[in-house]
Amino acid sequence: MLITILLGASMLGANMLSAPAMAQTLRIALASEPTAVDPHYHDLTPNNALAMHIFDGLVLQDEKQALRPGLAASWENDGKNRWTFKLRQGVTFTNGKPFTAEDVVFTFCRTLKNETKVSGSFADITGNFASVETPDAHTLVINTTEPEPLLPTLLSGLPILTASIVEHGPISYDVAKNCGVTGPWPAVNNFNDGTAAIGTGPYKLKSYVRGSAIELERNPTYWGPAEPWASVRFVPVTNAGPRLAGLLAGDYDVIENPAARDLARIKGDKRFGHVITPSTRVIYFQLDVGRDQSPFVKAEDGKNPLKDARVRKAMSLAIDRDAIVKRIMDGAAEPAYQYLPTGMSGTLANPPKLAYDPAAAKKLLAEAGYPNGFQLTLSSTNDRYINDSQITQAVAQYLTQIGIKTEVDAMTRAIYFPRRAKKEFSVALGGWGSGTGEAASFLRQWPPTPNEAKTLGGSNYGGYKNDEFDKVIRAAVTTLDDTKRAELLQQAMTLVLADGAFIPLHFESGIWAFKSELAVAGRADQFMLAMSVKPAK
Template identity: 60%
Template sequence: MKIRNSLALMLASAGLAAAPAVLAQSLTIALSSEPTSADPHYHKQTQNDAFAAHVYDSLINRNANMELVPGLATSWKNLDDNTWELKLREGVKFSNGEPFTSQDVLFSICRTLNNETNVSQSYMTLTKLLSDVQTPDDHTVILKTSEPLPLMPAELARQLPIIWNGIVEHGPLKFAPKEGCGVTGAWPTVVDFNNGKDAIGTGPFTLKSYVKGTGIELERNENYWGEKPAWKTVKFVPVPNAGPRLTGLLSGDFDVIENPAARDLPRLKDNDKFEYVATPSTRLIFFQPDVGRNPSPFVKSADGKNPLQDVRVRKAISMAIDRKTINQRIMDGLATPANQFMPEGMFGALPNAPELKYDPEGAKKLLAEAGYPNGFELTISSTNNRYVNDGQVAQAVAQYLSRIGIKTNVDAMTGSIYFPKRAKREFSFSMGGWPSETGEASALFQLWVASLDSARSLGTSNYGGFSNPEFDKVYEEAIVTVDPEKRKPLLEKATQIALDNMPLIPLHFESSIWAYRKGLQYEGRRDQYTLATSVKPTDAK
């Protein structure tokens, strides 16, 4: 079977876009959560991927509506179920002037497989599945997998920023990850990306400085192959609290801010000097209970066991949460209560998922059936600067759980502290957020629900230790089924099994909000990326 991307071919034949008529000077953006590194293969989080998109390109990109569009690859097709051929864009140069070739793709793949600083192996979930990478010429790459990978283009769009092969010493490159792929020198480290030494990409900007806790400075890449950014310099400033972010916007310190508090939107609406845009996203906010350990570090019960291992307890927790009230009072209506793991209508979601109703009395009965009529003690671990109103949401859920007899504490912390701890499984009941970057249910299930199998890139974010053979069997059949008409019912069945077992307790789907000064226009993105290239002066042609 062959699949051609007609949009890719059309855009490739159209040539490179012209630069905008107006090239402005400087732009300052306040972030609610800062990137944890300038290394594009360090830790897969939205703020890291958004930063990487400024300095690096991927083979395939997504537009603001999450549709696949050409990046460094102008076209892609199946040669057979296990083989994909990509044609690379010609005439592209890295920021140091060196030409981009298929060798850089091979090197980038090998680097993800030889990267000791890759947190939770998050950039290996695709590359581990590759059985061979061939580079027959400078502008062709052939990727082979041992099993069919129907979502290869979507996976390439979300987890393979391309870096220059010249940042390390090497001989002829070949796909032999266990032997180092021909690299003779030391592999690049996160330090050398953070200090700018190895931050060489083909993206629209170059890295001028990265200072954790202070900010990131970028400069326009004059060698960029695509539409030139409107801004000569860009500064990203981390401002975790919504109040100071808004104050900085109103005072003129910032041109754009992400995630203003929903309660402040009327204030912006009434001020003719500022505007905002709210864009629905596919990001699911959820809680991940520790079901794999007994005991669990932050759970205390009269019998000394871990109640979270009982599915009745997990369902009781879900029933205790009033999602609609959280949406109305905390999210100010700018979220959608989640009854499953993807927005309805997306590939693999249940077409008519039953509502996860608020039923505190029913929750108490389930707790009693599970042997906990007097409840138990639990700590919710969450971020306080990563997701929209995350600290407030955690506090609200704690109150709901306390009402059904679960004495609940909240330990909210900054993302820079939280995520490394979660990766080490230091929590018992943790908040999470995940966008559907591939457009179907398989990606979230692969990382967060499937049983841990690092060699196959399964369950690498399954910090709760959930394992269900029935789910694994159905899901693993789905991910090697190329025919979408056959894959869809398999993913729907996997979704139902997951809902029946509650390895993740879904809460809501976020909307993303950006506020900005008049004189600018901003294109909100469903993937929640805050991009300088999404900001343009209103007089840009």
Template identity: 60%
Template structure:
């Protein structure tokens, strides 16, 4: 399937009898996964980013089809090879009435670089590429990078801006080594979760955030942009698809995310609507290839078989991706032959399907020196991705069939992500949506050799390193010519596939179901947004 950024929606004919003021007061949403924080710089997961996007905004944003659009910046342009000039929207204000200015941009990037409680380093990687921020006036600033970086606007679409009043400061300046002019302590995740610091420019404000209970938002009546239909939004996490659907059918929810595909006919027959949107999220397993001893691998040789390329290729050959899509994902997914959908910038246009060949897999294991296999554990979440636990069990069965004794350990995401960041796993399930709309996004976080100074490899928990790939990637992200950059990215993607330190499985599709009187526009990044739910005309 070629991935096209167009809306694929299956929507029933909806009645408009409920389109009244009373109907528009509260939107009740059933989430599949609970956000872990309301801190906009804490952890780049889709549930967190979806919640945060209601309250905080970036300089530029991505449309539902992953196209760049103005947000807090009304325009941007390269001034030279390493400088971008941003013009901020004069209308943009925070929910407390303060205007959004260039000082807030400076403070936001400084806070990212001083956020000791952050999980992952995605935002920090972006901030580290910035050499200087020069404030020309309240509504004009220049961002300078040390080398050409044509993808900077794409990366900034993932960076929420915060109010400079969350800290005490003197004259703000982008000088991270000297605390940027901040005189108080930098707020941590708990300070944001308490709610007092949650001051954004977005269409909603935070009313209540209680882990395990629910989230309540109130419409920002002073919002500088287009106001949403709903005065109040109540979000409740229900990890199991069955109870989530029951809640929709019973009227407890107006909108739910990720209903099981097998239930779509029941949803339709019950008079409800649903939307299906192909997503940019690839599901994959990341292998621990950087250590001679891996914590959850037992080898008859006492070594780490995952360091052997043939072993990794054998593991990929053992997996029947089409069967997983049909049986585990109920057909609402696409087998992944690379890490980004075909059609995305930098993707391999004619990438062949990844082969399912258990016989060849066994032969490769023998050639690698493991004719009798070895033992390992697959680690995964059980409450984050669509059918994550079932998916992991299925892959374990496939690996067992080629002689790799495979155990499964699934856990809640609040336990899983910190453990993965500490490299406590040997084979870890991952899900990543390349929300910048191009191939460099996955490569820079997961595949390139970790280098804090260059801002790459922040999620490379497997310790993978390929100097040839690194060189291709770094040249690509510094290349201004689009055709040349795309070619270099394709070469880097191919090198990664050849090494198979990250085994791609499938691309998820976003699915939402909703009651009569509502229209809903799905997003390719799978964020569930109250602002995309409108009253049916």
């Protein structure tokens, strides 16, 4: 197999062809605040969206998640384990340093030397690299330990840093020898204070104040088309009501995720527009099925009921997904019966509908030995996903109705995600958008037994283990043939769904509202990007 992606002629001389830049500030109200400027701190949508402004990847994704050249002008695979990337020339970082292959190698090394990261963020990609070679300053050759058919897609989510932010000798992909870095590796605070926040993206960081605002300035040396906004101001406003009020009052130019019930008000006002874009983000619950005692489960027999597949199925049967979509999500979502929308590669063509049947749920609980139910706490964010705490409260009520006495512990994402990574919860709310456009994205990250290289199962916080699934998913992610890989992913999907350790609820839609003099391109990955906002023609 040979795959080659070439830089389109339309990208050449982009700065010369760009329209005259406008001078105003673009003001955006965010539904969920990034937890850091460090692009490798946490693989989280708000963080990744912010990073795209300041940094570039070797490969970029458009609003429909189609790949396009980034810092790599082209790439090809030899049909096995070898990928060659030709890097874009003439690119400089905002500190004036030229971009070269050395910076990419340094970036790869940093993902494996990042002591302040949350969980295994991005190390699951580079952990599969057997070697990285730099024949010249603008050529990069990656040899993977196992075949990686989706490497360009995976690298589209990995922001590239400059090696100039550390003391170093010759940089090489020799992790055992610290890759040539002689000083300390940058920590999250070095990015948050701006010291290490040096990229090649369309904007550069002016200031980052947690809980207040993030301010960006246009990068005058950006290699692509100049952005129309001289500056961008992101303000975190986690409640939908104040976000809408700020838009109506003129405090914000764009807001993300207004409540769907408020769309009628926006539609009726010529001063504003809106866009709704279906996403690949599945909202689900991850269950602790690996421990005999779980911290937030209490049963009369002293065991962990979540280890019983009948209990897990009963919990799924207790949930009315249609009601959640209609009443809580106001119709701006779709019930989920698998972990990626039907029709995408590796999904089931006709997944079994996850029915709402509380009577059957009670019967299963009794069969499992819990006719009187048990006590359970659902853990969730209250400021990350659309209506996350309301969704969790609704599920708690459904579970209580079948005899599982359920409480909710909702908290800010800054507290929630580190605790979840430490496996402190019994049933944890999650949201996952596919960055690859196929079922492998979820299936390689959450259900697998973690492998030694940590390229699989990096988010298996619930201790799920299925040997047959592990065998199938390991085969799937190393299969270069698209048709065969899709068939293997369908097998893997079927196995995980049958076990019920991950209970899917629905797929979110991204919603943006904005002033009518603007045009906003909604993104399938739900990224809120200033680059997606242009003056209306």
